[in-house]
């Protein structure tokens with residue numbers, strides 16, 4: 001995918017997935033009991049120790065990729081401690097980042113959010129703000145359960161609470177998420193927006209390709 005020629009979403013869906021309500025209701029009624037991986041537990045303990053040391057309200061930057069957004073969010077929120085979370089390896093360690101960016105109110109953790117979010121909820125480590133920026137869209141209809149609102153961990157995202165902000169180049173993803181939230185009686189807004197400064201690599205790439213961008217916000 002070249003930088004200024006990022007592909008538009010191609011989907012075989014024309015609106016909110018027909019089975020969305022049924023899928024979400026099932027997940028709301030049955031607890032997600034998949035056992036935790038040991039490295040998820042170990043990673044969570046590292047975060048809990050840093051959060052205790054920081055002594056600040058926390059922000060989750062879930063699906064943070066390489067962590068650019070984490071640093072941008074940390075800079076914009078000096079009174080918060082920001083935790084960037086992604087299952088792929090990240091390239092920055094805290095000291096490098098501190099030297100490069102002059103801030104230390106954040107950390108990055110390589111983890112599977114299907115575990116991390118549940119561990120955080122159990123430990124009552126709740127974010128004041130929760131960013132999920134440009135999650136993998138899984139645009140094929142048959143992959144709806146891979147989208148966060150179709151996944152078994154969706155009720156955990158809601159229960160973690162905080163001010164949720166999601167961004168996507170696919171409006172329907174966010175409209176489905178809003179429809180899933182409505183089933184938990186949480187209102188959400190979805191708008192088109194133009195970022196003044198791009199805060200993630202995907203955002204930069206989509207903007208360079210003149211793709212419209214969308215934002216969901218909700219108070220959970």
Ligand SMILES: C[S@@+](CC[C@H](N)C(=O)[O-])C[C@H]1O[C@@H](n2cnc3c(N)ncnc32)[C@H](O)[C@@H]1O
Pocket residue numbers: 063064065066069085086087088111112113114133134135136200201202203
């Ligand atoms: C499309 S990328 C967006 C990255 C970044 N937010 C950006 O805008 O540049 C989606 C990210 O979600 C992460 N991701 C997907 N499923 C995940 C999971 N179960 N746990 C943690 N991260 C996950 C991927 O590793 C990937 O980095």
